[in-house]
Amino acid sequence: MPDWAVTATLVRDNHPVLTVVHLPLAGDTYTAVAGGGACLNDRPLKVSARTDLGAALIGTGQAKPGEDEDTLRRIGESVTAMLVNGLVVRVSVPATMQLIHVAAGRVDAFWQFSDVRSGLVAGALLVSEAGGTVTDLAGGPWSTGSRDFLAAAPGIHAGALEVLSPIA
Numbered sequence: 001m002p003d004w005a006v007t008a009t010l011v012r013d014n015h016p017v018l019t020v021v022h023l024p025l026a027g028d029t030y031t032a033v034a035g036g037g038a039c040l041n042d043r044p045l046k047v048s049a050r051t052d053l054g055a056a057l058i059g060t061g062q063a064k065p066g067e068d069e070d071t072l073r074r075i076g077e078s079v080t081a082m083l084v085n086g087l088v089v090r091v092s093v094p095a096t097m098q099l100i101h102v103a104a105g106r107v108d109a110f111w112q113f114s115d116v117r118s119g120l121v122a123g124a125l126l127v128s129e130a131g132g133t134v135t136d137l138a139g140g141p142w143s144t145g146s147r148d149f150l151a152a153a154p155g156i157h158a159g160a161l162e163v164l165s166p167i168a
Helices: 069-085 095-103 121-129 154-164
Strands: 006-012 015-023 028-033 037-040 057-060 088-091 109-113 133-135 148-152
Touching: 006 121, 015 121, 028 095, 028 121, 037 121, 057 069, 057 095, 069 088, 069 109, 069 154, 095 109, 095 121, 095 148, 109 154, 121 133, 121 148, 133 154, 148 154
Parallel strands: 057 088, 057 109
Antiparallel strands: 006 015, 015 028, 028 037, 109 148, 133 148
């Protein structure tokens, strides 16, 4: 499978501040610096301008082995809810690979229940620096200490949060 990358992210006070994600097979390098924007091969990234959740391409990645039954129930309910309310739901890992697509505007939103932070930190910075909104599923600021995660284009975020927050 070609969906892999080499990633390095600097985290300060539970927030990513610098990241590099390199896809060796594609020859692409995604970078972001807190307050300095996000780029793909030195070209600025911009999240989707979509505003209709019903037309949104949405991703999730729920692959942590040994999840507890409550988390598995929430995952199943959330996928069903997003299938009903969005256009397409893609489930795959690693999360970083889906989040680079959100940052590049190719996917409109990504959510995850679970504490698998290693796949989220680089993508969280890329999405936020590309103009996206990154929160937990209560709508609060996301940090590496958060229980869950939502990254979305600004026009999709509120709708996705409305669908997912009752499940969280």
